[in-house]
Amino acid sequence: MYDICHPSYYHIGKLGCTDPVKISTTFHVYIELCEARRYWDVNYKYNERLDVLYLEVKRKKNSEAEIYIPWPTLYNISLNKIEEIQEGLNSDRITFAFKSEDSTSIIYKVSKGLLKPMSPEVTKLMKEKEEKKSELEKEIRKNTSNLYELAKSLNSEDSNKDTETDVSKTNEETKEQ
Secondary structure (H helix, E strand, O other): OHHHOOHHHHHHHOOOOOOHHHHHHHHHHHHHHHHHOOOEEEEEEEEOOOOEEEEEEEOOOOOOEEEEEEEEOOOOOOHHHHHHHHHHOOOOEEEEEEEOOOOOEEEEEEEOOOOOOOOHHHHHHHHHHHHHHHHHHHHHHHHHHHHHHHHHHHHHHHHHHHHHHHHHHHHHHHHHO
């Protein structure tokens, strides 16, 4: 069967991976990087512990080697798996080449330090907190005019008391003279 295939397809299949989808995906990404993008020193490798086929690539003749992970769109991937791959391959930056069945490729660069999304429970609590805050702000705005009027009436009552006190002091002073 391999005698009618490209030699690289045969060599990728001999690295140890037993998943034909991963082997095929890696081969197609390999050809794309070599032929379409014309990258240098494209080498295919396999990490048995991670069960991941990957490519070490140089974009230009003298550039640093980068790691490309061919990933079939048939398979899901999680942030935990991405972190596991980064740690397993000892790389802060990796590039995923997501390959669909129609041979479309989407390239994503991933750097170490991704933030995990909040759990649904934490998200729900934060949303409830924001809603409470919004309701309180609405109540404050609604009652601001009432509080202003109340403060003005208290102020005018204080002014009336002060005026009454001033008048009685003046009357007392007048009586003393």
